Amino acid sequence: MSEAMLEHVNVTVKDPDATAEMLNQLFGWHVRWRGDAKYQGTTLHVGGADSYIAVYSSGGNDPVNFDRYKTPGSMNHIGVVVEDLDAVEAKVKALGFTPHNHGDYEPGKRFYFDDADGIEIEVISYV
Known part of the structure; x- marks a missing residue:
C-alpha cells in the first residue's frame, strides 16, 4: 500500500x-x-x-475575530517547500508582505509571512 x-x-x-x-x-x-x-x-x-x-x-469581508493558534479547528499556517529561500523571500517583500519568524533548525531553514487575508504561510527550504 x-x-x-x-x-x-x-x-x-x-x-x-x-x-x-x-x-x-x-x-x-x-x-x-x-x-x-x-x-x-x-x-x-x-x-x-x-x-x-x-x-x-x-x-x-468579515474580519477574523479569533486567535487561530488557540481555536480548535483553525488552520495555523500553510507550509510550502522551495529550493531558493532567499529568492522567494525577496518576492514576498516585493509584493509588500513582511517576512517574520526566521528559523534555521533541523530539518531546514524557514520564514513566515501573513498574506492579505491574514493567512500565515511558512516558506521552507531543505537545501
Whole structure:
C-alpha cells in the first residue's frame, strides 16, 4: 500500500483572483481550475501537478475575530517547500508582505509571512 498524499487545502479569502496571482508569482504555480462554489461563491485551485490550494470566496469581508493558534479547528499556517529561500523571500517583500519568524533548525531553514487575508504561510527550504 502506498503512502497517502495531501492533495489540497481549502481557504476562504476576500479576493480569490488576487490570492491566486500572489501564489503564482511566489511559487511558480498556476490556476488548475476555476468554478462556482458553495454559497454562490467562487473557487480557484492554485498549485502544481500533484497538489494545490483551493482559494474560495462567497464575497464576504468579515474580519477574523479569533486567535487561530488557540481555536480548535483553525488552520495555523500553510507550509510550502522551495529550493531558493532567499529568492522567494525577496518576492514576498516585493509584493509588500513582511517576512517574520526566521528559523534555521533541523530539518531546514524557514520564514513566515501573513498574506492579505491574514493567512500565515511558512516558506521552507531543505537545501
